[in-house]
Amino acid sequence: MAVPLSPEQRASLDGFFLPQVLDTRLLVLAETRVENPAFYPLLRQMGFTNLPNFTTMAAVTFGDVVVSHQPFSDGLLFHELVHVEQYRRLNRRGMAAVTVAAVIPDIDGIGIVAEVLTRHSSHPLLWFSEYHHALHSLAFAVVVAILTFTLTRSWLTAGLAFIAFHLHLLEDLVGSRGPDGFIWPVPYLQPFTSQLTWSWGGQWQLNAWPNLALTLFLLAITIWIAVVRGVSPVFLFSVKADAVVVEALRRRLGYRVGRLPGA
Ligand SMILES: [Zn+2]
Secondary structure, rough: OEEOOOOOHHHHHHHEOOOHHHHHHEEEEEOOOOOOOOOOHHHOOOOOOOOOOOHHHHEEEOOOOOEEEOOOOOHHHHHHHHHHHHHHHHHHHHHHHHHHHHHHHHHHHHHHHHHHOOOOOOOOOOOOHHOOOOOOOOOHHHHHHHHHHHOOOOOOHHHHHHHHHHHHHHHHHHEEOOOOOOOOEEEOOOOOOOOOOOOOOOOOOOHHHHHHHHHHHHHHHHHHHHHHHOOOOOHHHHHHHHHHHHHHHHHHOOOOOOOOOOO
């Protein structure tokens, strides 16, 4: 089983890595070795000859677990933890893209600025009234997914952005009724056709209790992930600030690293 760093290993690497990186778990293989990926034969057929050989490497890093073929020296451990940090930073762009995809449909509401500013003029602009929710559509979701792929080169991340976008549409559908009782529709196939515009008579108001309950529930999950997995939404903006937030939450909640059941 993978085990946390020993207190001695932690102490000697403290200061070089963030506490979250020191949460990496280690697995030393005695009898078996890490196998090469199943797609290697295919790559060789395609002409790739200099593929890295996992079976002869000293150690391989998979996300937050380092698997080694030999006992960890300080040097080997240091080298592998650098990879853990690299993966964390690589992930950051993808996480940011998915987060943006979840809120970006609402940029069609930006017309409210023009509408409010020109409200009392002789030619009021009705950009908010006419275009709000115009981008809550499949076409824009596809654009966002393609942009995400261009930025991250990852189909998985692009797919997650597509799903996050649709989660936004679903949330608007069930719980975005205005204070005046207006039920927001989702014009899913705009600008091509008004057919398949979604709306739901049971749509609750923006400030209704289900939205409040959901907010508290998701906030609790966010804090749980920050404490146990060592990453908070602050990570999207600053790696260092995120470390401070995670540490503060852990201290406040009395969480000790390495005490996880099953870790
Ligand atoms: Zn929306």
